[in-house]
Amino acid sequence: MNSELDFYNSLELSLKYSENLLEDAVDNAKSIFHTPTLCISDSPRTVVLREYDKKNRLLRFHTDLRSKKIKSVEDRFKAYVHSYDSEKKIQLRLTGSVTVHEDDKITKKAWENSRENSKLCYSVNGPPGDSILDPSKYDLNRDEIDVEKGYKNFAVILFEYHELEFLFLKNIGHRRSKFSWKNGNQNEEWLIP
DSSP: OOSGGGGTTOHHHHHHHHHHHHHHHHHOTTSGGGSOEEEETTEEEEOOOOEEETTTTEEEEEEETTSHHHHTOOTTEEEEEEEEETTTTEEEEEEEEEEEEOSSHHHHHHHHTSOHHHHHGGGSSSOTTOOOSOGGGGOOOGGGOOGGGGGGGEEEEEEEEEEEEEEEOOTTOOEEEEEEEETTEEEEEEEOO
8 A cells, every 4th residue: 555545535445454454463563453352242351363364354362261251152152353553543343253162173273383482371270360369379480381281271262253344533534434244245334433
C-alpha cells in the first residue's frame, strides 16, 4: 500500500489491511495485535497470537488446560477477539467460535514448535489463578523443571471468525466496515462509525 489511507474508502483494501495486521502480528511482538483480548463467555483474557491462517480465517492461541476459562469452554463456543492500536488508530473486532484441542496432532505440532520459555509456564504445579502463599516457589527454574512434562497441561484454542469489523479513526471522518462469511459467501458493508 502506498499510504495508510489507501484503505480509507475501499472495503477491499480495508479487509486486506486487516489481514496484513494479523499476519504481521504473529511474529511481531511489538504489534498491538500480537496480544489481543479473547473473550469466551464472560471472561476476557489477553492472549498471544501464535498463528494466523487467512484462507480459513483461523487464529491460534495456547492455554493451560487447568485454567478456569478452559473449564467453561465447549467446542464451537461463541467468542470474540478484540484489539486496538492507539498509534494507528485502528480497532479490529472479530466474532467467531472456538475449538479446544488437547493431546492431538494440532497440540503436538504446536508444542514441538514452541520455545522452551513458553513451555516452562505449563510445567508449574497447580492451575493458573489458584491462591498461593509464597510466589517465589513458582519462579521458573529451568534446572528444576522438566519442560516436557508440561505438555499434559497444554491446549490449543483455534478461533474461527465469521465476522470482522474494522474501525479506523481519523479527524476528517472515521471509517468502519464489516466483513462476514456465511455458507461460503462473503458479505462486506460500511457501517456508521
